[in-house]
Amino acid sequence: MQNFSYYNPTRILFGQGQIAAIAGQIPAGAKVLVTYGGGSIKKNGVYDQVKAALKDHPWLEFGGIEPNPRYETLMRAVALVKSEGVDFLLAVGGGSVADGTKFIAAAARFDGAEPWDILAKHAEVKSAVPLGVVLTLPATGSESNTFAVISRESTGDKLAFGSEHCYPQFAVLDPQTTFSLPPRQVANGIVDAFVHTMEQYMTYPAEAPLQDRLAESILKTLIEVGPQTLASPQDYAARASQVWSATLALNGLIACGVPQDWATHMIGHEITAEFGLDHAQTLAVVLPGLWRNRRVEKHAKLLQYAERIWGIHDGSEEERIEKAIVATEAFFESLGVHTHLGLYGVKDAALAPQKIAARLEAHGFTKLGEHGSVMPAVVREILASRL
C-alpha cells in the first residue's frame, strides 16, 4: 500500500426532505448566492424547497451555468459575489454547477491578475468563499471533493483544478430531486461514476486488498442498480444507491494508497472540447479501447475484474480479459451510452485520433496513465480503434 493523506470534511445530508436542513448549515445572517444551471430546478420543485429553506437568510441567485461550465459565465458570477458582498455560495444542480461554483468561490478570493491562471498555470488557491451543494444529478462526485473542470469558450480549452479550500461544507443528496432527470443524464451519471471508480482501480496490484474490494463494491452496485434506476426512475431505493455510489466513487476514499490512471478522463475532456460529446459518452468510447491497448500493463487487474465483477472463470487469461471488456461495453450500451464515436454521428470522426492526440500534446499531457505510458502515439492507436 502506498502512503497517503486522506481528508474529506464535507458533511453529507442524505435522504428525503434533507434540503430543509441547509438553513442550519449556513451561518446565520450570511448573504447567500444560489447558483444553478438551465432552470430545471424551477420545474421540479427543488428551487422552491431551497427558497423555503433560506427564508431566514438574505440571498440572491445566479442561473445559467452551462454543462461544461464556462469561464466567461462564471466570471460574471464572480463579479456579482464581489459587488454584492456574498458570504456563502449554494450550488443547486449537478456536477457542472458544483464545479462552476467551486471556481467562483476560488476566483472571487483570488489575489492574482487573472483567475484563469488557477486552471492554466496551477496558480495557488489560498482561500475561497465557503460553499455548499444541493445535488440534483448523481454523477461526478463534485459535491464532496475538491475538483472542478472548467471550459473556456474563447480558446476551446477544458481544464481542471482542485483545492482543499473548495471542499463543499455540506452536500444535500435527496434522491427524489433526481427523479425528473432525462434518461440520458441518468445513464451518463452511471457511466461517469463507473469510470471514476475504474480510474482508481484498473491499474496494477498495489497490495491494497481492501481498496480493491471497496472499488469493486461500487462497480457491482452500479451494475446492479443502474439498469433498475433507468427503468424505474421513481424507485427510491435504486436511485438512492446510485446517488451514494456516485459520491463514494470520487470522494477520495478509494484512491487511498493505490496508483491512479485518469488517462480516459484526460482523453475524454479533449473529445468533449473538440466534438461536443457528453462527458460520460467520451468515457464510454475511450475506456474499452484504452484497456485493450494497455492490457499488458493492466493484465492482473483486468483478470481480477473479470472474475470478481463478471464472474468470468473460463478460457485463457487473454480470453477472460477480452470477455470482461466486451461485458463492460455491453453494460454501457445497455444504458444507451454508445461506445464508438461513429455511433454519435460525429462529423469528421476519422480525424479524431490525430486531433485529440494533438490537443493533448498542446496541453502538455504527453505521458498519461499510471505508468505515464499513454503518449500521443498511444492515444492515436486507442482512438483509431473507437471510430
Next chain:
Amino acid sequence: MQNFSYYNPTRILFGQGQIAAIAGQIPAGAKVLVTYGGGSIKKNGVYDQVKAALKDHPWLEFGGIEPNPRYETLMRAVALVKSEGVDFLLAVGGGSVADGTKFIAAAARFDGAEPWDILAKHAEVKSAVPLGVVLTLPATGSESNTFAVISRESTGDKLAFGSEHCYPQFAVLDPQTTFSLPPRQVANGIVDAFVHTMEQYMTYPAEAPLQDRLAESILKTLIEVGPQTLASPQDYAARASQVWSATLALNGLIACGVPQDWATHMIGHEITAEFGLDHAQTLAVVLPGLWRNRRVEKHAKLLQYAERIWGIHDGSEEERIEKAIVATEAFFESLGVHTHLGLYGVKDAALAPQKIAARLEAHGFTKLGEHGSVMPAVVREILASRL
C-alpha cells in the same frame, strides 16, 4: 436506505514515516500535551519520533492511561491541561489512549459541575481542546471517530460518549509503529474491527446494497490479512491492510443509511467491567451466541453473510446459517481469541448470565439491538450458551 448525516473531518496521514508530518498539523506555538499509556512507546521508537516531530512546539507529557481508561486518571490530566494552559492534545497509543484523550479534551472545557455527567447523564459537550492521534494499535477506530468509552474505578462503571467536538483533527497511521505489539493485542484488534463491522452489518436488509458490500469488503479483508499479520508481524502490506480496515470499520462510513445493532458491545462492556476480560475477548464470546439467539430477526443477513463471506451454498437455510456462525467462531479461535467464557478461566463464570443482565438493567440498557429485542431475559439466554 435510511436517511443519514455523515461527517468525518479527521485527516488521515497513512504510511511509513508519517509521524514527522504532525508538526505541520498542529498550530505553530501551540502548547501540546502528549498523552500515552504504559510506556511501550518509549521502547518501540514512537516516543522518539514524536519528540523529533515536536521539536518546534512547547510540549509536556502525561503517561499512564490504562487499557479501559479510568475517569480518575483522566481527571488528573484535565487538571494538568488547565494548570499548564495546554492548547492541543496529542494522543500516542491505541484506542484507550485515544478514548481517554477525547474525554480529557471534553472535560477540560466542560462548564458543568462534574465531567462524569458527560458519561452518566449525557451532558452536552459544547467544546473540546483540539486533539490529534498517533495510532499504535489498530482496533477501535477511535482515531477517526467521535466516540470514547471510559471506566470509573470507584463504581465499576464503563460508559460511552460521543461528540463532534472530539473528532481528532488528524490521525497518523504508520503500520510500522504496530510491529512490536504483542500477538494478543494484534488478535484483539482484528476481532474488534470485525465485530465493529458486524454491529453495522448484521441486522436486516435495508435496501442498501453498497453499504452491505463495503462492510463485506472489510470482513473479507480482515479474514484474509488477519492470520497473515499475526503470523508475520513485520509484513508491512498485511499490517497496513489491517490498520486501514480497523479505521474504516468505525469511522461512520459503513453505518450510513443502515440499521445498527451494538448489543454485543453493550453486553461486552459489562463483561469487561465485571470479569476483566479484554474488550475483544468479550465480543468473541457474545457475538456467536447473540446470532444464534437472534437468528430469526437476522435471518436474511446471516444467509447473505454465509454466502458472500464464507462461500457457503449447500444445505438448508438454517444449516447454512449455523455453518457461518461456526466459521466465525473458528476464525476467532484461529486468532487465539476464545469464544466461551470458560476458556478464560473466569471465576464464577456460571453467574455471568445473571450478573451481566443485572448490570445492564442497572444502567438502563434493557432494549438492545436493532429491534430493541435484546432484553435482560435474552441476555441471560445468550450468556448461558457461552459459558
